[in-house]
Amino acid sequence: MSLQDQLLDAMKTAMKARDSLRLATIRGVRTAIKNREIEIGSPLDDEAVISVIATLAKQRREAASAFRDGDRPELAEKEEAELLVLQEFLPAQLDEADLRAMVEETVTALGAAGMKDMGRVMKELTARTKGRADGKLVSDLVRARLAG
Template identity: 35%
Template sequence: MGLKEQITEDMKAAMRAKDTAKLSAIRLITAAMKQKEVDERVELNDTMVLAIIEKMIKQRKDSITQFEAGGRQDLADIEKAELAILSQYMPAGLSDAEVQDAVNAAVAEVGASGPQDMGKLMAVLKPKLAGRADMTVVSAMVKVALSK
């Protein structure tokens, strides 16, 4: 079963269980998926769905930071609940060591020698690590690897 079908099944289960918080978060995902399908006239695959969810997770993290800075813990708690539900659909994350190994392999593969090769490295790493590692952390590791 694909990720899109899994989300649909989870939405049905949340409706039956009358779990309004989970249902609300899943409806946000389905709305974003449908919007992407209509805008780009494509049928979403698992990679595209993961990209949508990853973007939503990043938005939630930013919102939590802003709400906590503004003293709105009630809104931050709602965002945290949505973040927990969204995170369930992401694949297991890679450890820092695994990400570093991937960065080192990409440096060898591309033959990168300096900061000017950052774009090439990120182009190789993004498809491999998308959804499994925070790309800002990957970017920082690439910068360190290229500065050696």
């Protein structure tokens, strides 16, 4: 079953359960996917759908952080609840230990010596972790490894 079919089924289930937060989140995802399809002029495959969902998840993470900093915990909680729904449709996320191992392996394989090689390392890691890790965390780990 494709990811779009899974989203449709989840939306129907949320409607039946009268789960308004889940329903609104899934509808938002389906709208973002439809907009992307219109933008490129063809249907999206599962990899492209994951990319759209990952972008939405990143937006939710950033918004929750901004609301926490802005002293609006109720809005931060809503964003975090939406993030949990989005994560159900993303591949399993890599934990920090796995990411560190991937960073070390990539740095060694590419022979990266310093910060000047960060672009090459990030290009390789971004391809390997697409949809499975937060890009900011990957970037921070690479920066720490190359600086140290």
